Amino acid sequence: MNMQGELQLGADELAVQRWRADFPILQTCVHGKPLVYLDNAATTQKPLAVIEAEDRYYRHDNSNVHRGVHSLSQRATDAFEAARVKVQRLLNAASPNEIVFVRGTTEAINLVAQSYGRSRLREGDEIIVSGLEHHSNIVPWQMLCQQVGAKLRVIPVNDAGELKLEAYERLFGPHTRMVALAHVSNALGTVVPVKAMTDIAHAHDVPVLLDGAQAIAHVPVDVQALDCDFYAFSSHKLYGPMGVGVLYGKAELLNAMPPYQGGGDMIRSVSFEHTEYNVLPFKFEAGTPNVAGVIGLGAAIDYLSAIGFEAIAAHEHALLVYATRAVEQIPGLRLIGTAHDKTGILSFVLKDAHAHDVGTILDHQGIAIRTGHHCAMPLMERFGVPATARASFALYNTRREADALVAGLEKVVELFNT
Structure with missing residues (x-):
């Protein structure tokens, strides 16, 4: 040393x-x-501030969000949406509307694969992933390939556990439609040069999703500086509660994507003839969210920010x-x-x-x-x-x-x- x-x-x-x-x-x-x-790559432990934030919500503010005019619902909604702003600032996203709450990184990647991918990819198109990926950034793309007839292309890994960038560049062709990369390898700890790889993809007019599950607690994440199109992470990797995840997406992409799930809160009006979907980010947040978990994630961000x-x-x-x-x-x-x-x-x-x-x-x-x-x-x-x-x-x-x-x-x- x-x-x-x-x-x-x-x-x-x-x-x-x-x-x-x-x-x-x-x-x-x-x-x-x-x-x-x-075993922190599997899940981090929770500070007392996070435990108390969830406990305080259930003791004093337990109510559904966005739907009520009574005080409990308003307090719960305020805390829930305040957490969204904290995530926006953590990632340096352009707007809170670009922050979608999901159950975890896995659901975030599936959302992009089934909403963005399924609506845009066709037979013969290609998706680039790397040899470092967690199954959650392989299987959703394989499923999409089976659904639309696309193909998966894989960036090779060298003996040190690093991606071969020259081979990555050679994978691009006229049918490349998506790149999905781990920001940090969960199995090896390799930090992937995602900024350079995103720039290469964008030079070919190809969008990039970054799996940030292993990066979010360990390396700086600035989605505007990275210029990634999507970024996904899980609360429980960031000293927050399980059962909560985040999908960041550029607003223009999210606005153009169809909903991933249907139900309450993702709609503006419903009749038996027609449904009008809600605005961002609610269009992708069907059903009752994990309100306590989101508030706990906000408390985790506050805790980590205080340390630095x-x-x-x-x-x-x-x-x-x-x-x-x-x-x-x-x-x-x-x-x-x-x-x-x-x-x-x-x-x-x-x-x-x-x-x-x-x-x-x-x-x-x-x-x-x-x-x-x-x-x-x-x-x-x-x-x-x-x-x-x-x-x-x-x-x-x-x-x-x-x-x-x-x-x-x-x-x-x-x-x-x-």
Whole structure:
């Protein structure tokens, strides 16, 4: 580790302890050991501010939004729409009307595939995705291809877990109609150069959707600077509640797209002969939303903004450098994904030990990691492994927890060598 990284870790020590105090679950013990939670790429833990925001809504303001004239409904609506503005500012979207609330990244991608894609793509058209993608950014496009007769084209991945940009450029042709890319790989932590790739796509007059599920809590996201056409993320990756997601879309595209679902709140008038749809963003928000979850997401954004995303990113990067150096010394450990630009994810395999066994042994030490294919089976096949063990860091993780991971892995090596 360089000196700057060491100083950063030291400077962050007291700040991280303050942050940790905000997360009640971190006081939990597992198998009699203090919890070391390193499964943040799957979901982040929730600060007390988020828990209290949801609790406060249910205790004092529980009501449906947009439909009522009574005080509870008005208060709920105000809080719900205030959260939309917070998301707009987080992403630097041009308007709150470009922010659509959904259930998660998966639903957001399906919405774009079935609304934008199905209304515009035809037989023989092509969609470009990458070899890094989560299944949620593969399967919806495969389904669309089956529906309209389009084809999927795949950007290859190099041995470091980075996309081959020259190959990406060669994939464009007269029938390319859509590009869908992960901003950050959930399985490897690779940060994809999405700005440059979006510029290439736009030079061919092709729109771009970015899957931001793994990026939103770890790298700056400015949708206007990126100039992406769609951006999707999940609340629970951003220290907010589960069951809430966000789709950002450029207003001109969303306005031209047909509704994804029909029902209440997405209409202006209904008769048996004709339905007039609502304006943005409500056209895409059929039915009763997860009001408490959206309010909780707003509280999460407030919490993170108070800390500062730059401070969080600096801490996580320094911790990644520290942990990477440490695990590289473990005999028989192979890191999968060594991209130059990464977020705090360590994906690895251990010689003679299945990833699930690694996870089980670590669990008995109180250490929570993720094992399996991480909903990225094509990527696992690319690296010739059925699964990896994945440790992923967040703002509340510490050097001591990285040391505990290393000690736990050394115990795995010892068990499998006896």
